[in-house]
Amino acid sequence: MIKHFLSLEWKSFFRSASFGKSLGIKIFMGFMALYFMAMFLIIGVALYPILNDQFPEQDPLVVLNGFLFYWILGDLVFRFFFQKLPVMSVKPLLTLPIKRGKVVNYVLGKSAFSFFNFLPLFAIVPFGITLMMKDYAPGLVLGWMFAIYLITLIINYLNFIIESFSAETELSFLPIILLTGGLFALNYFNIISFTDIVGSGFNAMYQSPALLVIPLAILVGLYLFNFKLLHKKLFLDSGLKEKVQEVNAANLEWTKNFGDIAPFMQLDLKLLWRNKRTKSSVWMLALGLFYGLFFYPQPMYQNMPWFFAFIGVFVTGIFLINFGQFIPAWDSGYYKLLMSQNIKYEQYLKSKFTLMALSVIILFVLSIPYVYFGWKILLAHFAAAIYNLGVNTHVILYGGSFNRKKIDLSQKAAFNYQGTGAVQWLIGIPLLLVPMGLFALFNFLIGFEIACLILAVLGIIGIVLHQKIMTFITAKYLESKYKMIDAFDQNN
Secondary structure (H helix, E strand, O other), X not given: OHHHHHHHXXXXXXXXXXXXXXXXXXXXXHHHHHHXXXXXHHHHHHHHHHHHHHOOOOOHHHHHHHHHHHHHHHHHHHHHHHOOOOHHHHHHXXXXXXXXXXXXXXXXXXXXXXXXXXXXXXXXXXXXXXXXXXXXXXXXXXXXXXXXXXXXXXXXXXXXXXXXXXXXXXXXXXXXXXXXXXXXXXXXXXXXXXXXXXXXXXXXXXXXXXXXXHHHHHHHXXXXXXXXXXXXXXXXOOOOOOOOOOOOOOOOHHHHHHHHHHHXXXXXXXXXHHOHHHXXXXXXXXXXXXXXXXXXXXHHHHOOOHHHHHHHHHXXXXXXXXXXXXXXXXXXXXXXXXXXXXXXXXXXXXXHHHHHHHHHXXXXXXXXXXXXXXXXXXXXXXXXXXXXXXXXXXXXXXXXXXXXXXXXXXXXXXXXXXXXXXXXXXXXHHHHHHHHHHHHHHHHHOOXXXXXXXXXXXXXXXXXXXXXXXXXXXXXXXXXXXXXXXHHOOOO
16 A cells, blocks of 8 residues: 555656656755755764863763753754645545545654654764764664654654644744743753753663663654544545634725726735735735844944845835745636636736735835935835836746646645745745845945946836836746646646
8 A cells, every 4th residue: 555655646746737846846955955964964973072072071972962952842843844744645545445544644654754854863873883983882872873763753743743733823833932942941041951851861761771662652652643633634625614704895995096907906905815825925014124123223234235235125025025926826726717717817917016016115115214224224225126116026927927836825824835836946036136146246346326226227127118028927927827727726
């Protein structure tokens, strides 16, 4: 059965509409994996001499065991944000004559072979080999290494439990932050010394390998608990809820001032406010608007005027970036229906453009108080806003024509990477790096005012050529129309 499951996954990968993009991402992730493996390997080789040098009076193994508490907290937080159970990918199996228990076991068993579980071994194994070369008992060292791996698997399954109980809340990351932050605070203020508790536990398992039965029993218990939770929730209609809410319909009469794109704007505004995922784009406005407060009050950034352009693009373009990068994937759930209507594609794209342009103007106006930190900041923000209007809006719309990944709007917003592909990574270059690079170059060669002028001129050129650029972008979308329809029909 496992062979059958693996065969289906292999076929789904190569037959996916986003195969090319997925392959590119996987190659990139492969290089990142090699990088982290190399880093952990270097750490593992250097760990013993470093600990021996910094703590000459103590046993390096005992010292390391004392620091493992921080590794457990860090690993748990990192996994919560980046490691998810592939539940959606196995839901199609539920239509086949396969027992649900086998599907659940496959999902949970597959997670045990995650890269996250093997990465620590690249540090632990070299360190263990070094210990054996330093005349530590090989059997005891191997037992200690096995204990580390058991704890890694415990973190793996504990993460899924925490995620399962926090998934229903909008701020799903709060439970893990409160848990790990609380444990860290208790240890930091010496209320409960978890470093001593964890360190003593690993020391005890090193000295008495028979104690390995304790983490093994915990691991089995967590696996069974995960099995019970997933078995209960893994249904084809598990996303459907019986919760009834009163509908508060907003009056969007003001959108009629935008003429023939008004219906599309109303649709976009309702989409933004009525769905968990899109709401994050609205709440991110506050974060983007106050982004400058992390830098401008600090004197060191006042002497870095080339950095003002980056902040300006980000502050005035936070909605543009956060919302625009997933056009038209926001509409993927009903894209086929939308495309079957007698509508002009140009009007559909124009509504997206107008929404992003309005956000840039509003955010610039709201960012005017940054003049308190100097007129140069206001000037840089103004130039960045013009650049966003004339260049970045078109760039992000064009990038959207390559989107092939479906987005489930009902899913939680926090740390949800659904719909993210190679496009989102590549589009960041012209969005942020190009204006920052141009600004820095002309600021260095000529001066600050000329650098601002260059950004503004580029933006003005984009505004003047808006109609021609939109015609070109529309043609690109029409060319990819049926590819998008096919891709959005898949769970990729």
